[in-house]
Amino acid sequence: MAAPTLESTLNRFLQPTNLNEELRYRPLIRSLSEADRAHLARWLKDARDPVWEQLAAATRQRGKLRAYVEDPYSYFIDSALRARQFAESQIDTPDLQRKRKQQREQEERRDLLVLADEMDRMVRNYLACRNAQYPQPVPSPSGVPLSPPPREAEGKRALEWFKREAQRLRQLAKRVSADEPETVRVSRQRGGKGKRAQSRELSVFMQKMVTCMCQLCGKRKPHHHAVAAMTNIAFPDADVVGEDVRSACRPTTRTARRKRCTQSPK
DSSP, rough: OOOOHHHHHHHHHSSOOHHHHHHHHHHHHHHOHHHHHHHHHHHHTTTOOOHHHHHHHHHHHHHSSTTTOOOOOOOHHHHHHHHEEEEEEEEOOOHHHHHHHHHHHHHHHHHHHHHHHHHHHHHHHHHHHHHHHOOOOOTTTTTTTTOOOOHHHHHHHHHHHHHHHHHHHHHHHHHOOOOOSSSSOOOOOOTTTOOOOOOOHHHHHHHHHHHHHHHHHTTTOOOOOHHHHHHHHHHHHHHOOHHHHHTTSSOOSSHHHHHHHOOOOO
C-alpha cells in the first residue's frame, strides 16, 4: 500500500474512492461546509509543494502525533479547517469577549459554591437526624468498644466523601478565574487603514496554526513558512509571508515580552 501524501489525503476528504474510505470519513464528509470544501480544493492545487512533505517528516521525527491519527496530513487538514472556522467566528471585540468570559467565570464559581454548600447542608442534616435517633451509643457489656454496624460504617464513608467533594468544589471555584495566558490574541480591528482585510481572522488563524506546529514539531520549529502557505490557502486574499506569521505571534505587552525572554527553551 502506497504511503499517504497530502494529495491523496485531501482526495479522501473530498471524495472517497472506495467503501472503506467512505465509511471511515463519512462523519467528517457530512460535516464539511461549502467553505470547507472550497478550502480543501484550493489546498489540493498546491498539494505537491515539497513544504508539506518536509512538515510531515518533522512531525514523524518528533513522534508527538496521537496514536489514533493515521498520518500527519489528516491532522494538518483537520487542524487547518478548525483554525479557519475559529478565526472566522471571532466577530466580537476583545473587550466584549473578556466581559463574557468574566460573566461565565462568575456563573461557574457561583454554581460550584452553591453545590458545595448543598453538600455541607446534607452532611449537617444527616448528622442531626442520626443524633436525634441515637443520642448516645450503646455501651459494650465487656467495656470493649463495639465496631459500628455495616450500615453506620457505610454512612460514615458517604459523609467523608461529601466533605471531600465540598472541599474540592471550593478549590475548583478558586481556580476558575486563574489568570491563564491566552494562546491566541484577538486584534481589536478587523481591517482599516494600514491593515489587511480580515486582519483579525488572519492573525487568529496564524497563531492557532503556529501553536499546532509547535506541538507537533517542537517550539524550536514553528515552521512560519508552512503556516504562511496554509494561511494563503485558507484565505485566498491574505498574501502573507513567514515574517507576517512571526509578527502575528510576537508578544505585544511588556509582561509577555519579559516572560518570553526569561523562559528557557525546552
